Amino acid sequence: MKRIFASLLASIFVFSAIIGYAGELENAGKRIQEALTIIEEEYYKKLTPEQEKAIIQGLEESLNKIVRDNLDRFSFFRLAPQGKTTLERLGEKFVGIGVGLSAHPEDEIEFLKELETHLKKRQQLPETDPEYETLIQKEGQILIKRYGIVGERGIYITQVFKNGGAHLAGVKRGWSIVAVQNQKGELKKAAGMETKDVLDLIKGTYLEKSSENTNVRIKFRKPDSTEVVLQILRKTVARETVWGEMKTNDIGYVQITAFSPDTAKGFEDIVFELKKQGMKKLVIDVRNNPGGLENAVDGVLDRLVPPGRIMLFHEKRGKKEIAFYSDYSVPVIFEGPIAVLINRNSASSSEILAGVLKDYGLAKIVGEKTFGKGLVQSNWGMESGGEAYITTYEYIFPVSGYRVHGKGVEPHVPATDDRLTLKDEALDMALEVLKHSK
Numbered sequence: 001m002k003r004i005f006a007s008l009l010a011s012i013f014v015f016s017a018i019i020g021y022a023g024e025l026e027n028a029g030k031r032i033q034e035a036l037t038i039i040e041e042e043y044y045k046k047l048t049p050e051q052e053k054a055i056i057q058g059l060e061e062s063l064n065k066i067v068r069d070n071l072d073r074f075s076f077f078r079l080a081p082q083g084k085t086t087l088e089r090l091g092e093k094f095v096g097i098g099v100g101l102s103a104h105p106e107d108e109i110e111f112l113k114e115l116e117t118h119l120k121k122r123q124q125l126p127e128t129d130p131e132y133e134t135l136i137q138k139e140g141q142i143l144i145k146r147y148g149i150v151g152e153r154g155i156y157i158t159q160v161f162k163n164g165g166a167h168l169a170g171v172k173r174g175w176s177i178v179a180v181q182n183q184k185g186e187l188k189k190a191a192g193m194e195t196k197d198v199l200d201l202i203k204g205t206y207l208e209k210s211s212e213n214t215n216v217r218i219k220f221r222k223p224d225s226t227e228v229v230l231q232i233l234r235k236t237v238a239r240e241t242v243w244g245e246m247k248t249n250d251i252g253y254v255q256i257t258a259f260s261p262d263t264a265k266g267f268e269d270i271v272f273e274l275k276k277q278g279m280k281k282l283v284i285d286v287r288n289n290p291g292g293l294e295n296a297v298d299g300v301l302d303r304l305v306p307p308g309r310i311m312l313f314h315e316k317r318g319k320k321e322i323a324f325y326s327d328y329s330v331p332v333i334f335e336g337p338i339a340v341l342i343n344r345n346s347a348s349s350s351e352i353l354a355g356v357l358k359d360y361g362l363a364k365i366v367g368e369k370t371f372g373k374g375l376v377q378s379n380w381g382m383e384s385g386g387e388a389y390i391t392t393y394e395y396i397f398p399v400s401g402y403r404v405h406g407k408g409v410e411p412h413v414p415a416t417d418d419r420l421t422l423k424d425e426a427l428d429m430a431l432e433v434l435k436h437s438k
Helices: 002-019 022-042 049-070 105-123 130-148 195-203 263-276 294-302 349-359 425-435
Strands: 076-078 093-096 099-103 155-160 176-181 187-189 215-221 227-233 235-238 242-246 251-256 281-285 310-316 319-325 338-342 364-367 375-381 387-396
Touching: 049 076, 093 195, 099 105, 105 130, 130 195, 176 195, 195 215, 242 263, 251 263, 251 425, 263 294, 281 425, 294 310, 294 349, 310 349, 319 387, 338 349, 338 425, 349 364, 364 425
Parallel strands: 251 281, 281 338, 338 364
Antiparallel strands: 076 387, 093 235, 099 155, 155 176, 176 187, 176 215, 215 227, 242 251, 310 319, 310 387, 375 387
């Protein structure tokens, strides 16, 4: 438990440095550490592991409430040993077949329509109506079913990671997993199973030893409804954050799902591949991208913004400084018309990408106003095993001087995807914008 006390004291030292009242807060930290030491050494009973865990959890919750209430909701501390920090985990690899998965789009639409029907019906009732509570319970059941149970059409493949087992076996994005080999070696239908159980079968977590380099039989359904059973190798793969394809004869599409250490290189590789296929115009999709590493979005911008330009300012305690320039050593890889797709869930580094390209007139921004997270966090892995994740800067766009925090990036062309249709209306709008661009 002494390591946890040290984590708490280290947390308070970091907290002190951030807000600028080091002396008083450091003294408070020492007093708290002394109080915890007295509990550990002098309490008439030896603390049980459960008691230690409860104390640690309570301290962490209290400290983070203080941080949320007095600093911002993006900063936090973890007192228990973490191994790797939050930012280090962004680039982690995993053992699996190498695919990104989601609910099947048609199952998703049915779920949303069912939920919407209940919501509309409940909104017309007074809260005192006995049916009001019944409808709330039904909505809860629908949500549990949606997020915990595989739908009738199986699990949809949103992405196939390069050099993973699925990629090597020829699996394609848009296929669905409809059955998976179970512990008995039989193909078990995925529909109706708990999502977690299907994922455990796919990943082989039930095996006594590591599932790396083992095989699993999976039945896939293709978009044309034909089915195929393939034996897929489980192996260590990187979680890719970028993928792309051609949408028309001359318009390429690249989706960035997060900004991790490999994002910039992945973006470059895909852009070069799409250019070989005839790409002259580009859609960059950062919808539902929560952000990630600032130097990763810097790397993507280096490949789009002419060298030597200021790309972002940081401001800390009233002092404004240049965060970074576009890199002279990194060539611009695409100079054609660009549309950036954003929505209300595009945050942080996604907003930097859209905002900088908008500031320099290098892209048309299409979609919804973004989340509005204009604060930059720094990450410390503390010597005692804890972790500090603290806001250290506010960022400012280079040309307009616009501060995105609390306001978001506004699109040039508003567009919203209707989740109750299989079409992607916002993407269609971006393609239409590029069709008329020169």
